[in-house]
Amino acid sequence: MIPLSFNYKKANSVDEALSMLTEDSKVLGGGHSLIPALKLRLNSVETLVDISKIDAIKGINDNEKSVTVGGGATHASIAANSALASAAPMMAEAAHTIGDIQVRNMGTIGGSIAHADPAADWPAVLLAADANVVIKNKDGQREVDIDQFFTGFYETALAEGEIITAIRIPKTGFNSNxxxxxxxxxxxxxxxxxxxxxxxxxxxxxxxxxxxxxxxxxxxxxxxxxxxxxxxxxxxxxxxxxxxxxxxxxxxxxxxxxxxxxxxxxxxxxxxxxxxxxxx
Amino acid sequence: MLVKGNHEFNISKEMLWSYLMDPEVLAKITPGISELEPTGEDSYNTISNMKIGPVKGSFKGKLNVIDKEEPSSFAIDMEQLSKIGNAHGKISMKISDADNGSTNLAFNGDVKLSGMIARMGQRVLSGVANLIIKEVFASLETHISESTA
Amino acid sequence: MKHKISVNINGKQCEGEVEGRELLVNFLREHQSLTGTHIGCDTSSCGACTIHLNGAATKSCTVLAVQADGAEVTTIEGMATNGELHPLQAGFKEEHGLQCGFCTPGMIMTAADLLKNNPNPSEHEIREALEGNICRCTGYHNIVRSIQHAAKNMNGVTA
Amino acid sequence: MTNYIGKSVKRVEDKRFITGQGKYTDDIKIPGMVHAYILRSPYAHAHVKSIDTAEASKVPGVISIITGADIPEAIAGVPCGWQVDFKNGDTMKEPPHPLLVRKTVRHVGDGVVLVVAESKAIAKDAADMIDVDYDVLDAVADPKAAAQSGAPLVHPDAPGNLCFDWELGNPKEEVAAALAGAHHVTELDFVNQRVIPNAMETRGVVAQYDTAYDKYTIYTSTQNPHLIRLLMCAFVLGIPEHKVRVVGPDVGGGFGSKIFHYTEEALLVWASKHLNLPIKWSSDRSEAFLTDAHGRDHASNAKMGFDKDGNIVALQATTYANLGAYLSTFAPAVPTYLHGTLMQGLYTTPKVNVDVKGVFTHTNAVDAYRGAGRPEATYLLERLLDLGALEMDMDPTELRRKNFIPAFDGVEQEGYQTQVALQYDSGNYEPVLDRALEMVGYENFRKEQAAAASSNKILGIGFSTYIEACGIAPSAVVGALGARAGLFESAQVRVQPTGKVSVYTGSHSHGQGHETTFAQIVADRMGIPLDDVEIIHGDSDSVAFGMGTYGSRSLAVGGSAIVKSIDKVLEKGAKVAAHLLESSVDDLDYADGKWTVKGTDKSVSFGDVSLTAYVPHNYPEGLEPGLDFSSFYDPANFTYPFGAHVAIVEIDKETGAVKLKRFIAVDDVGNVINPMIVDGQIHGGLAQGIGQAMYEGALFDDTGQLINGSYMDYCMPRADALPSFEIDRTVTPCPHNPLGVKGAGEAGCIGSTPAVVNAVVDALWKAGYKVKDVPMPMTPERVWTAMQG
Structure with a gap:
């Protein structure tokens, strides 16, 4: 199994990635939704922009009112994060049920919600969590309320040329239970x-x-x-x-x-x- | 893949019929179609691009309008071929009077998939069918409102 | 377009030229002749291709070779040190954790990730940790025993 | 004294596998090797109108594009190795199976174009550019539907899609009369669904033609190298057998699916000479789903009659067996002689009739999968027994006991003659059930079950007491049953001058551990260290001949052949020893690797005798030098392992989800050479049998598309789906082979499936749902639906 040919571009920053995105390009995060589809040739792409090396979007930061989960944070890192464990224990619980160890080590939350598989775990969790999705594009940054994010079958509010850089999980009384x-x-x-x-x-x-x-x-x-x-x-x-x-x-x-x-x-x-x- | 749905349009049966028999409209409302080239009466060659979730493919095919009973029913017989799989199907359309002077369009058909998409896509097929139906009705509504505006 | 990559594989720096679309598993098998990493499916489901990428168990069929540029990769060939079997390798032999051997490298690599994070797993935890690896021969019974055997030995207790 | 036999010797083959040094077909690289990709039909039934390869042939790196029309007419399709006749004596229908189709595709995945290129990626890229114009035709995938009049025909010369219509046992009228007079008749319609073997290594072939020696070398992931060579040379390509070397290297599991001669093998061999290039083809998993032979796929109706005490009075079984679009190598044997002959089970049923229709459909071939026919027969019998017990309100274990054939050892007591052709070798059935019940804690369980009956998690227990016929051999018998090849086994024991021993076996190991088990036999019988023995298999250039590994035959047949050769070595060795010891052969004892003159301490070692045999300066007059013997072993009968399997399940009433809580298996596989390996075989068989009951099943839509053709949809048990198994065994030696062994490869798979289904039905029944059957695989939805009434 080998994909159709494409151009591979590695981005070192979100801005660089944004500048690399064209009409027929796709963002490679953890790759665990995209690469299997490319291998089966069910999908093809002209340019693949690899954002998996951008450390800036991998972290999980515990802030005063929310925990900010980088779009590039892996399921495994979410499952192991102590701030999330107390702010929103369902995050760890859900992370543990995604795929398997190997998938959790590579797959990212940003990639998962951008893909918006109707049977994926994160969408349910983030809807319950009243999360906000932080999105960057060439013009700057915007935040989308999770209730407006999943718009349909594999469809989201993410436009072409945009990248999910973070997800904010509010620290609330409901999320902690x-x-x-x-x-x-x-x-x-x-x-x-x-x-x-x-x-x-x-x-x-x-x-x-x-x-x-x-x-x-x-x-x-x-x-x-x-x-x-x-x-x-x-x-x-x-x-x-x-x-x-x-x-x-x-x-x-x-x-x-x-x-x-x-x-x-x-x-x-x-x-x-x-x-x-x-x-x- | 069973495709079944219905929708009410705020126009007459005859109007709806004439829209649906217009190749340009047909091209516009059929998801993904980029080209619809007449090859005879009620026969067309089509080129379409489908992009649904993880799947993206270019289809080439044929589309025939058959069993025409103006203005109340017809069927679309189609064959769409691609490297990721093929779709063959017949979809029957019924146009009938609904309440308050509007018109009901009901369609019902079975699209047979083959190739990789038939083997790999089962998990999400019902979602695909719903999406296609939604798109057809939405674009037809848009077209109707644009042309009656 | 070809990409020059440099990957540290089993402690050795390996250079190569790959197409963007080339998968890490092919780079290992075809370019580096490390055929211990196997391909068992097309859908990232079976785990036969599991390796460690920067220390974490990863399905090498779902990573592009070019993504491994600058990374550290460990394959089954790198598990034994100085001719001494890794305790998991020894455990699989001792407890008959393999039959045809095809899934074995992936099983061992996944188990190594588990034991790194959880040195004393329960049977239940072991079985859950193996959910990404399919074995068609053993019914998993002896694979679980093999990992338990290794866990005991790695904790300094003889099994 | 035995140093090795009966001991859990660690496997000698493991070292290469645990260090990543196994050598599977896809690991083989030959300088100059090119790669093949086969473009396959997306349709189950269609005529090929045209094939346009113009664009594809322009892709840089493409070497050749070959269609069916390019293959010489003289090349026949792959043959079937077993003939089954109609009830009326007519020969089965045997349509051709071409290497690439010429006009009609008959299943999704039928090979249409072979693309050869510098890399697999290029071959695939080019294949994507080939336009094949198809005229799509109606297709049929279900065996019962295919047998109805008006169904689309798979082959024009097989009317009604019937390959054969076959019957075995007592006359139907006698069985019907016995059923009519029965106190109670339990009847069920069964679907023994199609399952996909899914060896973790997909199939692959590397073929090379060497002009210098006019010789072919083929590496193929097979269980059966010599048979592949024979079929390919004699029936397909017409190339000289002595100029063909077939190697089955390390093989990543087979479970039956790698017994058969597949089109890709002959195709690659032909192309390697045609293009004069070494070529590799390795199957993708998606492709394997469409091209590997599948297993089971029976639709049956069965009736079992009981008298008022619960004695079985008759059994009638009627089956439609799906054979797929083409006859695979052993396909006709599976639903007939490996299925109908097992319908007696281990019961004294006086009247048995089995009626089987073999049906072609537009699906890929169905052939032997672990157990092959015997699981289907066992499923039918054991489901009827447990259901009969529920219906008659009897204990399922007591019902079985009542009907067990009394113990017989095959020596003092004769073998047991069934109503369906077989004579069982030896059997003692009550002890396996006794032991299983003891391990379960049966009475206690029934109490727990009663207590849980009104809760949300209900419990059930299911039984299966099975017998199987394996050690597939006696050539005369299988010949009479339609096999077109003898099913003996060969072994050569070659003693090297220094006393080291190389053993060449025609059996093939793909996970079974022959390199260890066989070495244990050799080392013990010869009294030499295990390290001094090497087992060589899987290469037609080294091994004289072989019939491969399937039907749990390796030890019973292949192992016995080795014993015969050892005996010959020791017999000749004794002559040399007698000469060296200036004694007579009759005065010598052989033990611990040396010949000793009885009652003295005068002895000579095996090593000294070996050296003398090759450096015969001081040697018996008239005796040939050398110490190297071949044997062919053809046994007197099949072997008949048996056992009792018990499943305990818990059902979540709200969702229908079934949890397998315990699985107990007590098997009797005769004598055991390596308990660790036998246990492993049982474990693996159990997992596959449980897999069929709970998870696995190929799904075809009404156009013949396989709709769950990936690991994302086709579910096999993973580690978290199974409990640790509780297993034990009894030992009833086989009376007719020198090792007393019966075979263990399939037992787990044969016994386990009905036990699990019986447990689910028991749980539902005892909780008040009068559910007679839950179709396999018992998905949560199916169980939940059954509870909804």
């Missing part, structure tokens, strides 16, 4: 359903609640009605069951030979319930 529950497709290790949940609790009752679901639909999303129905209500089986009825409202549920629409939807309910019960 957060979990990730995943039902794995056993061959690919992607999520058939993955549910990230976080909430600031008053006893057994959430004062705030955010849920991110991946794998179920063509993009990761927040089941807003479920969140709304449960804020201020005790998180017990009966209340959760009552709230889960419309978990898939407004999204088109995916199906494959591992999980039909009906079963996937059922799994989403089971896993959301499991995640929510762990918040208590």
């Amino acid at each position: 957060s979990v990730y529950e995943k039902f794995k497709q056993p061959a690919s290790r992607f999520a058939i359903v993955g549910v990230a949940a976080c909430g600031e609790m008053d006893g057994k009752t959430p004062k705030s609640l955010r849920i991110g679901i991946t794998g179920l639909a063509e993009r990761a999303f927040r089941p807003m009605e479920v969140e709304k129905a449960l804020i201020g209500k005790e998180l017990n089986e009966a209340n959760i069951d009552a709230a889960l009825g419309n978990i898939a409202d407004g999204v088109s549920v995916m199906a494959d030979h591992y999980a039909s629409e009906k079963y996937r939807t059922h799994l989403a309910k089971v896993y959301t319930k499991r995640a929510l019960l762990r918040l208590v």
